[in-house]
Amino acid sequence: MTRALRCGGVTLAALATLTACGGRPEPCPALDLIPTVGVSWRAGSHPYDTAATYRLCAAEHCTTGALRTYGDQVHVSVDLPESFDDRTLQVTLRLSDDSGTPILNASQAITLEQAEDGCDQALTGSLQLTADGKLKDMG
Numbered sequence: 001m002t003r004a005l006r007c008g009g010v011t012l013a014a015l016a017t018l019t020a021c022g023g024r025p026e027p028c029p030a031l032d033l034i035p036t037v038g039v040s041w042r043a044g045s046h047p048y049d050t051a052a053t054y055r056l057c058a059a060e061h062c063t064t065g066a067l068r069t070y071g072d073q074v075h076v077s078v079d080l081p082e083s084f085d086d087r088t089l090q091v092t093l094r095l096s097d098d099s100g101t102p103i104l105n106a107s108q109a110i111t112l113e114q115a116e117d118g119c120d121q122a123l124t125g126s127l128q129l130t131a132d133g134k135l136k137d138m139g
Contacts, residue, residue, distance in 0.1 A: 033115060033122035035084045038077035039093050041129035043069045048104045048133065051095035058125070059089040067095075084123060087112050091127060093135060108135035 037058040055064045056078045063078040076093070088111050095104040112123040126138040 033124075035080035035082065035112075035122045035124065036077050037080065037089075037091055037110070037112070037125040037127070038075055039091070039127045039129055039135065040073050040075045043072050043074050046129070046131055046133075048095050051103055052098045053096050053100075055092075055094040055096075057090075057092045059086060080123070082122075087123070089125075091125065091135060093127075093129065104133055106133055106135045108137060110137045111139060113139050 037056070039056060051067055053064065053066055054076045055062060056076050057063075058078050058080060061078055061080050061084075063076075065076070067074055067076065088109060090107060090109050092107040093104070094102050094106075096102050106129065108127060110125045110127060112125045115122050115124045127135045128138050130136050
């Protein structure tokens with residue numbers, strides 16, 4: 001057997017081993033996980049449920065909007081850039097009444113966790129707003 005044939009055989013065997021072991025046996029679905037930080041609380045259980053709007057910031061990324069209830073939960077979230085890679089950051093939630101007067105300001109440092117779905121990955125964080133107006137890291 002010639003040297004070139006042996007080298008080609010070794011290369012082919014190594015390539016087959018590398019691609020067959022440790023990889024996913026099925027193709028990955030095209031998913032779109034978005035790095036995000038969310039805050040939830042039970043609707044009707046807090047004195048600040050009269051809030052009409054929120055401002056949620058994770059690091060320097062903020063979003064503002066009207067509160068929405070999903071079943072018995074209120075949930076607000078802020079999307080982070082796809083390239084976001086800071087693991088620990090400050091999250092601030094401000095709730096305001098109809099006139100724009102703040103009725104709650106809460107802040108908490110959190111550590112984001114890696115979420116996976118199919119082949120997609122993203123950093124995410126989840127907090128709960130407690131009855132005493134504090135943010136609790138649920139990660």
